[in-house]
Amino acid sequence: MRLSVAAAISHGRVYRRFGLSPRSRLDLLRNLVTALVRYERIETPWARADEMRGYAERLIDYAKRGDKDERAMRMADFWLTEKDLVHKLFKVLAPRFQPHPGSYTRLLQIPNRDGLDRAKMAVIELKGNPLPPLVRPRRDSDKTLLNQLLKGYRQDAQRAAAA
Amino acid sequence: LVLVRSPLPRLRALLQRCWGRLERGLWPSVFGGQSSPWGPALAVQGPTLIPQGINDAEAPSLLESVVWMAAPKQRRTIEVNRCRRRNPNKLIEIKRNIDVCPECGNLKQKHVLCGYCYAKVKEETRLIRMEIYKKEGGPFNTPTVETVVLYEGEKPTEKDKGKRIIERARKRPSWFVQN
Numbered sequence: 050m051r052l053s054v055a056a057a058i059s060h061g062r063v064y065r066r067f068g069l070s071p072r073s074r075l076d077l078l079r080n081l082v083t084a085l086v087r088y089e090r091i092e093t094p095w096a097r098a099d100e101m102r103g104y105a106e107r108l109i110d111y112a113k114r115g116d117k118d119e120r121a122m123r124m125a126d127f128w129l130t131e132k133d134l135v136h137k138l139f140k141v142l143a144p145r146f147q148p149h150p151g152s153y154t155r156l157l158q159i160p161n162r163d164g165l166d167r168a169k170m171a172v173i174e175l176k177g178n179p180l181p182p183l184v185r186p187r188r189d190s191d192k193t194l195l196n197q198l199l200k201g202y203r204q205d206a207q208r209a210a211a212a
Numbered sequence: 213l214v215l216v217r218s219p220l221p222r223l224r225a226l227l228q229r230c231w232g233r234l235e236r237g238l239w240p241s242v243f244g245g246q247s248s249p250w251g252p253a254l255a256v257q258g259p260t261l262i263p264q265g266i267n268d269a270e271a272p273s274l275l276e277s278v279v280w281m282a283a284p285k286q287r288r289t290i291e292v293n294r295c296r297r298r299n300p301n302k303l304i305e306i307k308r309n310i311d312v313c314p315e316c317g318n319l320k321q322k323h324v325l326c327g328y329c330y331a332k333v334k335e336e337t338r339l340i341r342m343e344i345y346k347k348e349g350g351p352f353n354t355p356t357v358e359t360v361v362l363y364e365g366e367k368p369t370e371k372d373k374g375k376r377i378i379e380r381a382r383k384r385p386s387w388f389v390q391n
Binding site: 087088090092131132133134136137140141145157158159160172179180181182183184185187 | 314315321323324325327330333334336337340341352353354355356357358359360361378385387388389
């Protein structure tokens with residue numbers, strides 16, 4: 050009967066391991082969250098961006114409570130190492146995301162890094178940022194069957210209305 | 213009387229001989245009392261223990277000490293080698309998720325952003341950030357209002373009221389649509 054956990058089994062663990070220790074992992078993610086709030090779009094390895102995304106969205110949820118809230122202010126104070134970003138978080142990002150119920154960030158994969166490690170990279174950005182868009186939403190071409198049928202229907206309706 | 217059980221056969225033989233002599237009365241003893249006890253006798257030093265090999269097994273013979281290891285019996289023929297090397301599970305998988313980017317026409321993977329388009333956007337972002345840095349003047353001067361980027365010949369609209377304006381000295385690129 051196995052009485053102890055075998056090593057190298059990690060079923061159900063949700064947090065990835067980064068850095069030298071759990072504290073170092075939190076510091077790493079904290080730096081990334083600070084950079085995201087400052088620059089609104091950053092390019093990092095995909096695993097770090099994925100891990101950081103949850104923390105960033107929860108931070109914005111805390112910020113939506115308002116800056117009078119004690120817990121929200123303590124969270125922002127811990128997670129943002131540059132203290133002028135605390136003001137930006139409560140006065141710019143919280144009102145921007147007030148109508149949205151969730152998912153304030155967008156995570157997209159980019160081609161692997163050019164260096165020797167060819168790491169899987171991603172770009173993570175806050176929605177509604179002033180920078181140029183990464184992906185242009187494409188509408189279907191006019192030549193598809195459905196669009197041609199709809200165009201014919203619209204023309205028939207106009208002719209009927211004119212006549 | 214003490215029974216000595218000696219592990220060494222020579223000592224055991226000696227003791228047996230001594231005991232036999234004792235019983236026959238060669239050496240005077242209290243037994244029987246035929247001859248006078250403690251008569252003149254020669255003190256003989258017994259033979260010392262003859263050292264025999266402590267370890268009988270000094271070196272195991274070669275047949276017992278060698279460890280049996282696996283080795284191929286026959287040369288693998290080139291036909292067998294080819295079958296193994298060219299088995300589909302050893303070949304590189306072909307990727308079927310490569311497409312053409314509709315904007316620029318370069319190749320891209322379906323789930324990854326186009327490298328060329330991303331490089332374009334990255335360069336423009338870098339120039340915008342340089343303008344932002346010039347406007348802010350120094351580090352840690354993030355404003356508490358939203359930002360909007362305007363190109364040459366554009367005026368701030370109704371929606372851009374209360375936002376910080378960042379000017380870029382070029383024509384608006386076609387892929388950056390003004391909201």
